[in-house]
Amino acid sequence: MNHEKDIPSTPTGMGRRNFINTAALAGLAGVVGCTEKSGTTTAPAAAPAPAASEHAVPAGVHPKPGELDPYYGIWSSGHTGDMRILGIPSGRELLRIPCFVPDALVGWGITNESKKIMGTKRDGSLRYTVGDTHHTHASYKDGNYDGRYAWINDKINARIARVRLDYFICDKITDLPNVQGFHGIFPDKADPVDPKINYTTRVFCGGEFSIPLPNTGKDADKPEKYHSLFSCVDAESMEVRWQVLIDGNCDLVASSYDGKLAATNQYNTEMGVHYEDMMSAERDACLFFNIARVEQAVKDGKFKTYGDSKVPVVDGTHEGNKDAKTALVAYVSVPKNPHGVNASPDAKYFICAGKLSPTATVIELAKVLDWFDGKLEKLDDVIVAEVEIGLGPLHTAFDGRGNAYTTLFLDSQMVKWNIEAAIKFHAGDKSAKYVVDRLDVHYQPGHVNASQSETRAADGKWLAVGCKFSKDRFLPVGPMHAENEQIIDISGDKMVLIADHPVRSEPHDFIILKRDLLRPKQIYDMNEFPLAIKDPKESGVFRNGKKVTVKITSQAPAFSLREFKLKKGDEVTLILTNHDKVEDLTHGFAIPKYNVQFVVNPQETASVTFIADQPGVFWCYCTHFCHALHLEMRTRMIVEA
Ligand code: CUK
Ligand code: CUA
Ligand code: CA
Secondary structure, three states: OOOHHHOOOOOOOOOHHHHHHHHHHHHHHHHHHHHHHHOOOOOOOOOOOHHHOOOOOOOOOOOOOOOOOOEEEEEEOEOOOEEEEEEEOOOEEEEEEEOOOOEOOOOEOOOHHHHHHHOEOOOOOEOOOOOOEOOEEEEEEOOEEEEEEEEEEEOOOOEEEEEEOOOOEEEEEEEOOOOEEEEEEEEOOOOOOOOOOOEOOEEEEEEEEOEEOOOOOOOOOOHHHEEEEEEEEEOOOOOEEEEEEEOOOOOOEEEOOOOOEEEEEEOOOOOOOOHHHHOOOOEEEEEEEEHHHHHHHHHOOOOEOOOOOOOOEEEOOOHHHOOOOOOOEEEEEEEOOOOOEEEOOOOOEEEEEOOOOOEEEEEEHHHHHHHHOOOOOOHHHHEEEEEEOOOOEEEEEEOOOOEEEEEEOOOOEEEEEEHHHHHHHHOOOOOOOOEEEEEEOOOOEEEEEEEOOOOOOOOOOEEEEEEOOOHHHOOOOOOOOOEEEEEEEOOOOOOEEEEEEEEOOOOOOEEEEEHHHOOOOOOOOHHHOOOOOOOHHHOEEEEEOOEEEEEEEEEOOEEOOOEEEEEOOOEEEEEEEEOOOOOOOOEEEEEOOOOEEEEEOOOOEEEEEEEOOOOEEEEEEOOOOOOOOHHHOEEEEEEEO
């Protein structure tokens, strides 16, 4: 099986054959282990020499049946508008949590409860049925994830969703007023003023597209009217606390460990309308927000509002922030069209990835605070390194040992580089070798993250890389391919590519956290649902003129009502409480021809409202396999003409 001659070397010199050997070895590791244990002598004939890998492939990359992954991955989904939960390092997808887009499995966008979260128009239909999730991050305590919440953005309609990490459900969605292209998102990690608050109370959100404010359709050709807003959402109430009006745009967002600073990269300081304009300047900016000062300005009433929104908007423009000692915002100049901005786990630095510049910029946070305090004269001096790392740097992850891992989109590579060495090199020590390792990935990586990367507990074990193109990695399935997420072992000096797994397009950001940081609940608390039917005997059809309430409970393998009668034209609200208490004992409820389908998990209550506009007999059936008599689990809805 020598395919060597068919496999061209990549231009970077790292032959793909090297990769293929490593992958083959990974795949065979389990086989070798088994044969050793069972004492047989059947060695895999085509196994490449162990020398192909510099260190042993760790056990358990693909867990054996019954084994659990040591990490959860929380993934954005892109244009399917949901959040995905994966096991890492296996990459096995465990759950999709619908947020912005209806979901037929659970009835998201069908039940009254989910419609209320998603938002409806006057006629009861959903406001939006599309979404575009990019960035997801979870709540912090003491610099590590605390397992309360995760947040995710919707770029299309400028919404932020919160997911409860006990039930893995979306419980709130908030619109950001006067924002288009909401992109970057990051929770804070502490309060800048009150040291007792060492957990997330705010989520920062960047508005990527500048629009005329207010956006009434009158000012399309007045560039001076175009602005972007940087928004702060309250982590608990999910209300928008304040916004900052800035020059240029916001792309991605980061927050400091002490809660004092938030940052956003901007690629369009030019305020260009076309891409040529947006890349005309040699440098753009990374903005730093002084959170305590912004909140003080809001308290002092130094704000405006725009349009119908009541959210206070403070002035973060160049013009209003010339004096460092009172500035709310610092505009740090960084190379051309930067993309990711990421906080190092030692809490010292923010790294800006250059995108159109082959560089990474290291900004020291203590110096930014010095500048705000008037102790650092030149703002440019907050940059402690600006070093070449490769073409098309997008996002950076960390291993907790001082190394950064940046995706190089154009080079189709991961580059591992040492931050302190880069700082030395930048300071003039040209012998400082900051690039530690390079590894080809397949192909054109966007997001990257390492296990526990953006926490104080970064553990440097696994790196997941979201490759935007999979090309030849999987069976072709027509014009659009799956994306390729790759798992890399970063526990040694060299990065070792361990596995590919296909993902449905197209995730962007993700985080990887230790599994014991989450405490998922197995069944619902019935008291969480105001409409819960606590006793199956309360089931029945309750009529109030044309308004009818149908109360049903489920317990495998039966619904509490064997049939229920309605009259054509009734406005029906059907409430279903699942009385089963066994974890995973979910029932579904489907009404043919009525576009109704949803599930109720153990002890959950859900409701739907519809007009009984079609007369006939409709077998409402359980859609979720629950019992040997699952197919028999039905009830008749009889709509009389
Ligand atoms: S963006 Cu997609 S690869 Cu929305 Cu985080 Cu950089
Ligand atoms: Cu209940 Cu299937
Ligand atoms: Ca630019």
